[in-house]
Structure formats: structure tokens, C-alpha cells
Amino acid sequence: MRILAIETSCDDTSVALVENKGGFKVLENIVSSQIKVHKKWGGVVPNLAKREHQKNLPLIIRKIIKCSNPDFIAVTNGPGLEPCLWVGINFAIDLAERLKKPLIPVNHIESHLLANWAELGKKEIKFPALALIVSGGHTILILVKGIGEYEMVGETRDDAAGECFDKIARILGFGYPGGPIISQKASELKKRKYDIKLPRPMIYQNNYDFSFSGLKTAVLYEFQNRSPKARKSKDYIREICFEAQEAITDVLLKKTIKAAKDFKVSTIILGGGVVANKSLREKFKKAAGEAGLEIVLPSAEYCTDNAVMTAVTAFFNKDKAGDWKDLSADANLKIGK
Numbered sequence: 001m002r003i004l005a006i007e008t009s010c011d012d013t014s015v016a017l018v019e020n021k022g023g024f025k026v027l028e029n030i031v032s033s034q035i036k037v038h039k040k041w042g043g044v045v046p047n048l049a050k051r052e053h054q055k056n057l058p059l060i061i062r063k064i065i066k067c068s069n070p071d072f073i074a075v076t077n078g079p080g081l082e083p084c085l086w087v088g089i090n091f092a093i094d095l096a097e098r099l100k101k102p103l104i105p106v107n108h109i110e111s112h113l114l115a116n117w118a119e120l121g122k123k124e125i126k127f128p129a130l131a132l133i134v135s136g137g138h139t140i141l142i143l144v145k146g147i148g149e150y151e152m153v154g155e156t157r158d159d160a161a162g163e164c165f166d167k168i169a170r171i172l173g174f175g176y177p178g179g180p181i182i183s184q185k186a187s188e189l190k191k192r193k194y195d196i197k198l199p200r201p202m203i204y205q206n207n208y209d210f211s212f213s214g215l216k217t218a219v220l221y222e223f224q225n226r227s228p229k230a231r232k233s234k235d236y237i238r239e240i241c242f243e244a245q246e247a248i249t250d251v252l253l254k255k256t257i258k259a260a261k262d263f264k265v266s267t268i269i270l271g272g273g274v275v276a277n278k279s280l281r282e283k284f285k286k287a288a289g290e291a292g293l294e295i296v297l298p299s300a301e302y303c304t305d306n307a308v309m310t311a312v313t314a315f316f317n318k319d320k321a322g323d324w325k326d327l328s329a330d331a332n333l334k335i336g337k
Contacts, residue, residue, distance in 0.1 A: 001019065001020050001021070001071050001072070001315070002017060002018070002019050002027070002068065002069060002070045002071050002072075003017070003018050003019075003020075003070060003071065003072045003073075003074050003104075003311040003314050003315060004016075004017050004064070004065070004068050004070035004072070004073050004074070004095075004311070005017075005018065005073075005074040005075070005106070005307040005308070005310035005311035005314060006057070006073070006074070006075045006076070006088045006091060006092050006095075006307060006310065007075075007076045007088065007108075007111075007305055007306060007307040007309075007310045008053045008057065008076065008080075008084050008085065008087050008088030009076045009078075009079070009080030009081065009084060009085055009088075009108045009305060010044060010049065010080055010081055010084060010136060010137075010305060011033075011034040011035070011037075011038055011044045011049045011052075011084070012031050012032065012033055012034065012304065012305040012306070013031070013032040013034070013052065013053050013056040013057055013060060014029070014030065014031040014032070014060075014305060014306050014307035014310075015028070015030050015057070015060045015061055015064055015307050016028055016029040016030070016306065016307035016308045016310065016311050017029075017064055017068050017070065017311070018118070018308055018311035018312060018315070020315050023121060023122065024117065024118050024119075024312055024315075026118065026308055027068075028063075028064045028068070029306060029307065029308050030060045030063060030064065030307075031304075031305075031306055031307075032052075032056040032059075032060060034048075034049060034052045035176065035177065037049075037052055038176055039175045039176050041176070042166075042170050042175070042176050043166060043170075043176055044081065044176075046081045046082075046083045046084065047083060049081060049083070049084050050081075050083035050084055050086075050087055053084055053087040053088065054087055057087065057088070057091050058091075061091075061095070065095075070099070070101060071101065072101060072102055072103070072104055072314060072318070072321055073092050073095055073096040073099070073101050073102070073103045073104070074092075074103070074104040074105075074106050074310050074311055074313075074314030075088050075089055075091075075092035075103065075104075075105065075106065075310070075327075076088060076105075076106050076107075076108050076111065076310055077089055077105040077106065077107075077327060077328070077329055077330060077333065078107065078108060078329055078330035078331055078332070078333030079107075079108055079109065079137075079138070079330065079331055079332055079333040079334075080108055080329075080331060081331065082329050082331040085329035085330075085331065086329050089327055089328070089329055093324065093325065093327060096323070096324070097323075097325075102321035102322060102323070103321065103322065103323065103324040103327065104314040104317055104318065104320055104321045105317075105320060105324060105327055106310045106313045106314050106317065107313070107333055107335055108305075108333070109133055109135075109138060109140065109333075109334075109335040110150070110313050110335050111309040111310050111312070111313040112133045112135055112271035112272045112309060113131045113133060113142065113144070113269060113271045113335075114147070114271075114309060114312050114313045114316060115271055115298045115302040115303070115306075115308070115309035115312065116269060116270075116271065116296050116297065116298050116302075117312050117316075118298070118302055118308050118309065118312050119298060119299060119302070120296075125267055125269070125296060126266055126267055126294075127144060127145055127146050127267075128143060128144060128145045128146075128263065128265050129144045129265050129266075129267040129268065129269050129296075130142070130143060130144065130256065130259055130260045130263060130265045130267070130268050130269070131143075131144050131268075131269040131270070131271065132252065132256045132268065132269070132270050132271075132272075133270075133271045133272045134160070134161050134162065134252060134270070134271075134272040134273070134274035134275055135160070135162055135271075135272035135273045135274065135305075136160065136162040136163065136166075136177075136273055137160050137162065137163060138155075138156070138160050138162075138272065139155065139156040139160040139161045139162075139210045139212070139252070140152060140154065140155045140156075140335070141153050141154035141155070141208045141255065141256065141259050142335065142336060143259075143263055143265075144269065147316050148316065148317070149336075150335050150336025150337070151336050151337050152334070152335060152336050152337065153208045153259060153263070154207065154208025154209050154210065154255065154259065155209060155210070156209070156210040156211065156212065157209055157210065157211045158211050158212065158213040159211075159212040159213045159216060160210075160212065161210070161212055161248050161252060161274050162179060162272070162273060162274050163212070164212035164213075164215055164216050164248060165177075165178040165179040165182055165244075165248070165274070166178035166179070167216045168182060168215075168216055168219045168241075168244050169181050169182055171216070171219055171220050171223055172219075172223065172237060172240065172241070179273070179274060179276075179277060180276075181241075182241045182244060182245055183241075183245060183277050183278065183279065185237055185238050185241035185242075186238065186241040186242040186244075186245045186246075186279065187278070187279070188234075188238050189238040189239055189241075189242040192239055192242075193235050193236075193239065194226075194230070194235070194236055194239050194240075196222060196239050196240050196243045197243070198215060198218050198219065198222065198243050198244060198246075198247045199214060199215060199218050199247065200215075200247050200250050200251050200254075201214045201215055201251060202251065202255075203250065203251050203254050203255070204254075208255055208258070208259045209255075210251060210252075210255065212248065212251075215244070215247055215248070219240065219244055222240065223240065245277070245279060245280075246279075248280075249277075249279060249280045249283055252280070253283055253284060253287055256268060256284075257287055257288075257291055257293075260291070260293055261291070265293075266292075266293060266294060267293065267294045267295070267296060268284070268288055268293050268294070268295045268296070269295075269296045269297070270284060270295070270296070270297040270298075271297070271298060271303070272303060273303050273304040273305065274303075275297055275298070275303045276300040276303040276304060281297060284297070
């Protein structure tokens with residue numbers, strides 16, 4: 001079975017061709033980034049992203065479609081930026097009708113979770129499991145009872161972790177996206193000199209929710225209270241980036257391990273763009289090992305938005321295939337209960 005998938009939920013235009021014959025094989029995976037377009041604005045501008053999707057999608061499809069011969073077409077229909085979602089949906093509907101192929105709608109959050117299956121091979125995941133999805137606009141804890149059986153047990157009450165990284169980067173005068181820049185600066189820290197201490201919001205509360213807006217504000221006050229000389233110091237920038245990254249990671253880790261123990265799962269599944277962060281990956285692997293938990297996480301290329309994860313998710317949702325002429329975008333599409 002071959003699935004041609006389209007992903008345009010935010011600012012990456014992606015098309016992939018994935019085959020499954022007892023296991024997943026990625027035949028094509030093209031991602032066109034829009035970072036240069038949005039960098040000067042400090043974040044994604046929906047109408048600009050829509051325009052870029054309209055320009056890039058036909059070019060990418062042209063590279064794949066001639067030799068693809070798919071059995072299904074798949075497309076992300078939410079959550080995401082509505083103008084961007086509609087570009088992919090309209091294109092997918094037209095393509096499905098021209099090729100006379102059934103169309104499968106895909107939940108973007110579920111696809112971040114199931115991105116792991118693209119690389120599992122014959123390895124099986126034991127359910128129930130706990131999934132942490134940390135992408136640009138989402139920080140969610142999900143009790144996974146099986147593929148397609150999800151219960152959301154925790155979510156962010158304001159800024160998601162990815163948004164927090166971006167906003168902190170903006171405070172410090174960096175460009176977009178903020179996560180990779182903060183990670184790079186943090187990795188350069190050799191010794192603490194400024195004794196920077198940032199809060200770990202909600203880390204000890206007896207729930208599984210998150211809040212990162214207070215951390216962003218704490219970084220702003222910390223930065224504003226320093227002298228102009230300190231703000232320009234490479235050592236100061238490295239230290240505040242390190243402390244901010246540690247604060248975000250500590251909260252994510254503490255909440256996830258707590259939930260895993262409370263729900264008595266043996267496996268933690270990670271997904272989403274923030275999971276590409278090297279420090280976060282290392283800390284989660286170490287903590288999971290110490291807690292006797294198995295951890296499953298995708299390679300960095302499948303953490304950020306891509307159509308491979310859309311295709312893999314479509315495979316597990318074949319029963320939803322249809323002509324979908326009335327398929328619509330749902331910017332706030334939920335996963336599970």
C-alpha cells in the first residue's frame with residue numbers, strides 16, 4: 001500500500017510518499033521550509049504562510065507524482081493555522097478526484113505521536129503508554145490505550161513550550177524560530193557567572209497541566225534588570241538560554257514522569273518539534289531509564305512537521321477514507337476525549 005501525504009498545518013510545506021508492506025518505507029519526503037519568509041516578523045504570519053504553501057505545493061507534488069502511483073491520498077485537516085490547512089485540503093481534494101483515489105483526513109497531533117511508527121520496524125510498543133507532544137503551539141500529555149484510543153490528561157493553560165522558546169528568543173534579540181538558537185547558545189555555556197534562577201511553573205502542582213507564560217515574563221524581567229553591558233555579554237546570553245532551556249525541560253520531565261507513574265504505564269512516547277532539542281532528549285532518556293520506563297522518540301527529522309508522519313497516521317486511519325468533498329479545516333481539532 002502506498003500513501004501520498006500532504007502537510008500544510010503551519011509554515012512547512014511537505015509531501016511524502018510512504019509504502020507499507022508489513023512495515024513502513026519512506027519512498028519520498030520533501031519539506032519546504034518558510035523560515036526565511038517569517039524570520040523578519042519574529043513568528044509565522046498566516047497569510048504569508050498560505051501564500052508560500054500555494055506557491056510551493058504544486059512544485060513539490062510535481063517532483064513526486066509522476067512515479068508515485070498511490071493507493072490513498074492523505075492530508076492534515078487540523079489542528080493548525082486555518083488558512084494554511086485549507087491550502088493542503090483543497091489541493092488534496094483536487095488531487096484525489098483527478099487520480100480517483102480515496103482521501104484520508106489526518107489529525108496533526110496524532111501524527112506527531114505516530115511519527116515514531118515510521119522508524120519502529122518490527123518493534124512493538126506496549127500499551128497503555130503515555131505520550132508527550134511538544135510542538136510549536138501544543139504541549140499535551142496523552143494516555144495512549146492503543147492506536148486511535150487516546151485520553152488527553154494534561155495540556156498547557158497558556159503558552160506552549162515551543163511558543164515560550166520563541167518568545168524568549170525574541171526578548172533576547174534572536175530571530176525565529178527560537179528553539180534551535182536557544183539550544184545552541186545553551187550548549188556553549190562553560191561556567192555560570194550570573195547566578196540566574198528562573199521559575200519552574202506548576203512543576204509541583206498535583207495535576208498534569210502546563211503553563212509557560214510566567215517563565216517568559218520572568219526572562220523578560222531578568223533581562224531588563226541587567227545592565228546594558230551584561231545584556232551584551234556572550235556569557236550572560238549563554239547562561240540565560242541555558243537556564244530557560246533547563247526550566248522548560250524540568251517542567252516537561254517532572255510532569256511526564258509523574259503522569260507515567262500515576263497511570264502505571266511502562267512506556268513514554270515523545271513527539272513534536274521541541275523533541276528535536278538535544279538536551280531534552282538526553283534528559284528524558286536518562287530519567288526514563290532511572291524510572292524503569294521505556295522511551296520511544298522519533299529521529300530529529302520526524303520531530304518537526306513533515307508529511308511522513310501524516311502518511312503513517314493515514315495508514316492507521318484507512319477506515320476514514322472517502323471522497324471527502326465536504327472535508328473542512330478544523331484549526332482547533334482535538335485528539336481523544
